[in-house]
Amino acid sequence: MEKDILRGGQFLVKEIECEDIFTPEDFNEDQLMMKEAVTEFIDREVWAKKAQFEKKDYALTESCMRQAGDLGFLSIAVPEEYGGMGMGFVDTVLVCDYISGATGSFSTAFGAHTGIGTMPITLYGNEEQKKKYVPKLASGEWFGSYCLTEPSAGSDANSGKTKAVLSEDGKTYKITGQKMWISNAGFCNLMIVFARIEDDKNITGFIVEYNPDAPNGITMGEEEHKLGIRASSTRQVFFNDTVVPVENMLSTRGNGFKIAMNALNVGRIKLAAACLDAQRRVISESVNYANERIQFKTPISSFGAIRQKIAEMATNCWVGEAATYRASKNIEDRIELRKNNGKDSHQEAELKGVEEYAIECSILKVAVSEFIQKCSDEGIQIYGGMGFSEETPIESAWRDARIARIYEGTNEINRMLSIGMLIKKAMKGHVDVLTPAMAVKDELVGIPSFEVPDYSELFSEEKNIIKNLKKLFLMVAGAALQKYGEKIEQQQQLMLAASDILIQIYLAESAILRAEKMAKKDGEDSAKEQIAMAKLNLFHAIDVIETAGKHSIISFSTGDEQRMMLMGLKRYIKYVNMPNIIELRHIIAEKVIKENKYCF
Amino acid sequence: MKILVCISHVPDTTSKINFTEGDTKFDTNGVQFVINPNDEFGLTRAMWFKEKQGANVTVINVGGADTEPTLRKALAIGADAAIRVNTVPADGFSVAKQLATVIKDGAYDLVIAGRESIDYNGGMVPGMIAGLVGANFVNNCIGLEVEGTNAKVIREIDGGKETVSTNLPLVIGGQKGLVEETDLRIPNMRGIMMARKKPLTVVEPSSISGETSSMSFEKPAPKGAVTLVSADNLDELVSLLHNEAKVI
Ligand SMILES: Cc1cc2nc3c(=O)[nH]c(=O)nc-3n(C[C@H](O)[C@H](O)[C@H](O)COP(=O)(O)OP(=O)(O)OC[C@H]3O[C@@H](n4cnc5c(N)ncnc54)[C@H](O)[C@@H]3O)c2cc1C
Numbered sequence: 001m002e003k004d005i006l007r008g009g010q011f012l013v014k015e016i017e018c019e020d021i022f023t024p025e026d027f028n029e030d031q032l033m034m035k036e037a038v039t040e041f042i043d044r045e046v047w048a049k050k051a052q053f054e055k056k057d058y059a060l061t062e063s064c065m066r067q068a069g070d071l072g073f074l075s076i077a078v079p080e081e082y083g084g085m086g087m088g089f090v091d092t093v094l095v096c097d098y099i100s101g102a103t104g105s106f107s108t109a110f111g112a113h114t115g116i117g118t119m120p121i122t123l124y125g126n127e128e129q130k131k132k133y134v135p136k137l138a139s140g141e142w143f144g145s146y147c148l149t150e151p152s153a154g155s156d157a158n159s160g161k162t163k164a165v166l167s168e169d170g171k172t173y174k175i176t177g178q179k180m181w182i183s184n185a186g187f188c189n190l191m192i193v194f195a196r197i198e199d200d201k202n203i204t205g206f207i208v209e210y211n212p213d214a215p216n217g218i219t220m221g222e223e224e225h226k227l228g229i230r231a232s233s234t235r236q237v238f239f240n241d242t243v244v245p246v247e248n249m250l251s252t253r254g255n256g257f258k259i260a261m262n263a264l265n266v267g268r269i270k271l272a273a274a275c276l277d278a279q280r281r282v283i284s285e286s287v288n289y290a291n292e293r294i295q296f297k298t299p300i301s302s303f304g305a306i307r308q309k310i311a312e313m314a315t316n317c318w319v320g321e322a323a324t325y326r327a328s329k330n331i332e333d334r335i336e337l338r339k340n341n342g343k344d345s346h347q348e349a350e351l352k353g354v355e356e357y358a359i360e361c362s363i364l365k366v367a368v369s370e371f372i373q374k375c376s377d378e379g380i381q382i383y384g385g386m387g388f389s390e391e392t393p394i395e396s397a398w399r400d401a402r403i404a405r406i407y408e409g410t411n412e413i414n415r416m417l418s419i420g421m422l423i424k425k426a427m428k429g430h431v432d433v434l435t436p437a438m439a440v441k442d443e444l445v446g447i448p449s450f451e452v453p454d455y456s457e458l459f460s461e462e463k464n465i466i467k468n469l470k471k472l473f474l475m476v477a478g479a480a481l482q483k484y485g486e487k488i489e490q491q492q493q494l495m496l497a498a499s500d501i502l503i504q505i506y507l508a509e510s511a512i513l514r515a516e517k518m519a520k521k522d523g524e525d526s527a528k529e530q531i532a533m534a535k536l537n538l539f540h541a542i543d544v545i546e547t548a549g550k551h552s553i554i555s556f557s558t559g560d561e562q563r564m565m566l567m568g569l570k571r572y573i574k575y576v577n578m579p580n581i582i583e584l585r586h587i588i589a590e591k592v593i594k595e596n597k598y599c600f
Numbered sequence: 601m602k603i604l605v606c607i608s609h610v611p612d613t614t615s616k617i618n619f620t621e622g623d624t625k626f627d628t629n630g631v632q633f634v635i636n637p638n639d640e641f642g643l644t645r646a647m648w649f650k651e652k653q654g655a656n657v658t659v660i661n662v663g664g665a666d667t668e669p670t671l672r673k674a675l676a677i678g679a680d681a682a683i684r685v686n687t688v689p690a691d692g693f694s695v696a697k698q699l700a701t702v703i704k705d706g707a708y709d710l711v712i713a714g715r716e717s718i719d720y721n722g723g724m725v726p727g728m729i730a731g732l733v734g735a736n737f738v739n740n741c742i743g744l745e746v747e748g749t750n751a752k753v754i755r756e757i758d759g760g761k762e763t764v765s766t767n768l769p770l771v772i773g774g775q776k777g778l779v780e781e782t783d784l785r786i787p788n789m790r791g792i793m794m795a796r797k798k799p800l801t802v803v804e805p806s807s808i809s810g811e812t813s814s815m816s817f818e819k820p821a822p823k824g825a826v827t828l829v830s831a832d833n834l835d836e837l838v839s840l841l842h843n844e845a846k847v848i
Contacts, residue, residue, distance in 0.1 A: 029668075029669055029672065030793075030795075032669065033669065033672060033673060033676060033787065033792050033795070034792055036673070037676075037786050037787045037788070037789075037792065040786045041786050044786070070788070071786060071789065072788045072789030072790050073789060075789065076789060085789050085790070085793060087789075087793075595616075
């Protein structure tokens, strides 16, 4: 019988077994071969030319994209009918992961093209549109870009002023307006453009071809000079009476905002993946440097201060992998399920499959983009003064990392979205938050048990803590929702704090399940570093959650209610057999230092 | 033309090398395996024959099931079929004999092996198979062309090269030069998808035992630390060169 697949957001109210999650250890032979092929390409063609990317060699980015097209890397997610490989969602995420580590310039070009530049057509295009455009995009003959942002419409993406006016004969639209921060603008042949028709509430999407020799009213701004991703083309794009046939409207009038948001859902999980290999590379470079750099007659990698950094960097990366691949497989399974139920077309299944996990996609985008930031920052610190030099790969990694917190929806927007979407799901009854929240309330007024359960089995206490942290979230969110109702969205600081709790829970649980799965398969001794990473991460998660929980509770409750919740908080974060995290860090760092690279 | 490319499954050059069982066995723990570089040059040249002259390319490895990913990679790069002789190689001679059995059965026109594999660097397999199957043999090949049953082979000799004309069936020991590093192929996605559908035949070994066995391995002594001597301290330099380095 088919196993019930966890729905989006349900991780919060369900207990999940390690056998139920997919981990990078579960890659099959084909996936390993894909990973190897992509890595070989990146090492040879991109990493080796890193310095050229930093010199703003836009042509190099374009030529690497073309090579990626020749190798089929641009067509992974594209259905076979339209010249693609029609591979699964995990494959898509895997390629996106390993193709993105060497430089943010290439990774942005790749992401903008394969994600927001192509997906709107594969997901929302009609048959003619897909037949006409998708094969060209899949092969890399054409490149795509995505024109949503405007000078006055950034996070508020639906507020754009770009207009689309229908011609008198009803055959064409004329688009006029200004777009900015458009990735791949400098070498694209096709743009997904969002514009407003008359005074519609919502914008509409269009497929606009671009040929520099016949510009059709389109002019490009100069390349932006940016902090990072320096060889990624980013320009303003001006439309002046650009004529677009009515057949090129994407989906229906007024559906543009929905397209924009759904394209971003996919983009978000892919962006998380795109921040993984960059971490692996930064860790490997940093540990290699630390092993070679001698101070006080000792390799600096033997200093506790450096080992601490190495352990924390590796842990974050490994936890990010656990969560990203777990969600990827959920999405893949959901797509398959929808396809097989006969009701959905491939397109529909894909769309709904990803939408289902929009909460997880936001969580991942925020968490992993912050991991790469921290990782590259500590990488610089390990390099010391050399880390500040353009000659090291760490310096550019740090600058490149910064954009990930801004695009595909800023991390603030994504944090608030994660909670906002969860509330919506709860209201719709898709995730039953109410029953468990009531149960928590009852539990809180009851007398807590002072018996310490038998925690001898691996992770038995940690899994219990995860269960409690979920209760803690339900306690805080439930009470806040009761207090503010739908107006909770205006309580942004509270929403941010709640999302921090949510993020930590998802990541900590994913990490523990990944380590448990490994330990069950290979034995606890073989998985000792993984066990250490899962525990170290949970320990930090509890700290973050305690702070965020306290801030929240104090902000909206008083008197007895507040006292009770603070006591609940204390109860739910209790860790009886607290691990010695200094020792955990040594276990993790020891391995990375010995292998001289990220090795998990 | 039927081509057989011998593929050795070797540790990546960046692997950390360790030994177990009292220094008699190579420790494969955590080691990444790849196609032997000399064989990869040969495979890439074979792909050229396939694409330009319609050759049929089979790859072969003598090894356990753990070597199959390496064969799959060769299939993903474009080989038509793969054969794995299901035995863990004992030594160069036993490998050559296993290969010779398959080569005789398969009537291959051209056998491309690497000059040597980068793990044990025995360098004897190609010559031995040529001897065992009675084919012509050219070693250290840096260029290969075939027309009809004639082959023009360029081989590296000390300080120069020699062009040799010979006939098929032929065994070559190939190396860099057959193609250049930039010609080496990364398997493309379609290739990876197709690889699964191509035949990978496992054949049981003929009963051949190794004639040699490894008694022990030794790693080279680690490089010593660098001693810096200040430029105006010639006495110390002389003393170090005399007493420690023992070169003067
Ligand atoms: C290098 C680069 C490439 C890009 N590529 C593309 C592309 O290809 N296509 C495209 O369409 N766009 C692209 N963008 C645009 C990008 O998506 C936007 O920059 C991003 O969405 C943020 O919008 P903004 O810059 O207008 O910032 P603003 O929306 O002005 O935000 C400024 C600050 O205010 C916060 N903020 C905004 N609204 C709220 C709110 N309601 N509540 C709380 N806080 C809020 C934000 O989190 C942020 O901290 C790119 C940007 C860059 C820098």
